[in-house]
Structure formats: structure tokens, C-alpha cells
Amino acid sequence: QQMVFDKDKNTVSAVGNDQLYYQGRVLEADTVIYDRNTNRVFASGNAKLTEENGQIAYGDRFELTGDFKDGFIDSLRVETTARTRLAAPSAERTDGETTVFERGTYTACEACKDDPSKPPLWQVRAKRIIHKNEERTIYYEDATLEFWGVPLAYIPFFSAPDSTVKRKSGFLPPHFVISTTLGYGASIPYFWAIAPNYDLTVTPTFMTGQGILGQAEWRHRLVNGSCNIKAAGIFQQDTSVFSAPPYGASNKEFRGSVESQ
DSSP, X not given: OEEEEETXXXXXXXXXXXXXXXXXXXXXXXXXXXXTTTTEEEEEEEEEEEOTTSOEEEEEEEEEETTSSSEEEEEEEEEOTTSOEEEEEEEEEEXXXXXXXXXXXXXXXXXXXXXXTSOOSEEEEEEEEEEETTTTEEEEEEEEEEETTEEEEEEEEEEEEOTTOSSOSEEOOOEEEEXXXXXXXXXXXXXXXXXXXXXXXXXEEEETTTEEEEEEEEEXXXXXXXXXXXXXXXXXXXXXXXXXXXXXXXXOSEEEEEEEO
């Protein structure tokens, strides 16, 4: 490791597995340059910024203020503690509170181990992704939902809670179905946080082979226990793909269920 002080440029450079600490944040890189004139920090080579909450940001190059709150990042990749991932060719960080990802992507899927460049099972691609830490909300502008790299739906604007939020009303990540009897399908769950101790999740699933499956789950936590009720129902479009009773449901147009615990 080497430290270089440049009196003419008024800079301090460190080369070789450097770590800088400031108010719980840790900046690591192969090369770090601190410009005393502008109070800017330049980090490159395996650059990594770890926040107080454990969130990690990787980039080819960081240009930040001395407190790491403001700046620009090239080829940014963010991994949250909930293993969700945000990525963009460039991003701007403001007040340590807002990060704007230009032409960014968001997914909760891990990269393929055999081929990391392969598109994930699903991801959201947007012209701009804005993450506001204080609001604990992520905003998407000109967004497209992709499934295995294929665009499925376009949404001009929407927002969602970030991974630090455990309970908040809104849409949950979609689920996908591939089946010989059901066809191709997608579920879009909606979570309604009615009160701190009870909630309702409604999940419509649209399937090319059998129509729409409706599902609902009610959860109620009590002082000395909890109650959980699930219900589901579907009017099947094609019963011929199922086996005859008692091995299948070829004689049933409507099927439903109720479960309780």
C-alpha cells in the first residue's frame, strides 16, 4: 500500500486495498484520491461503498463528497440486505438520501451462476429509477416489466416500497406460471396492510390455458395466537386436459378451496 501527497495539486492518493470510514459508511477501492481543494473523493478499481444499514454499492468509479453523501457513480450495482438488486450505467447520489439510476434495472432474482450475463427470471427496466431513503420508496419512470429479458408490460410511472419496508399496502413482486395444463400465467398480488395486526392479500393469476384464478389470504394476529384463512377459486376454461375422477378434475368447471389455521 502506498500514500502519495501532492502539494501542487493539494491531493492525497492511496493505492492498494484502501478503506475510508465516515459516520458508519465505508468506502473501499484499489485507488482512492482525495482532493482537498474541492473536498471530493475519487475511488476506482473494485470500488465498494457500504452503508450503515448494510446496503452495498459497487461501481467502476466513484466521485463523492468528503462525507460520501453526494456524487456520481459509473456502472453502479446496489445489493440490499433483502438481496434485491439495482443496477445502472450511471447514477447520481444527493444528500445521502436520494439516488437516481439512469436507464436502471431492478430485480429480486440472483444472477445465473453459469452465465451471469443471462437475463434474470424477471426484472423492471426503467428510464429512471429514483430511490429515496427517507421515504423508503423507489420510483420508476418509463418502466417495462421483463420476463427472461422479454418485455411484457409498459408502465409510465409507478412506485413501490424498498426492501427495508416490511408491511405497506401495495403490489408485491409478480409470480409466473408455466404448466402443460394451465399454460403460461402471471400473478400480481396486492397486499393491504389494514392494521398492525391484520392484513389481506388478494392475488389474481391470469393463465392462458384456464382463465383467471382468484386467491385471497387473511391474516390476523391476536394476543395469544393467530388466525390465517386462505380461499381460492377458478372457472376452468379447458377441463379436458385433466384426468377423469378420482385422479383428476375433468368433470369440474369450477374448483375452489378454503383453508384455515
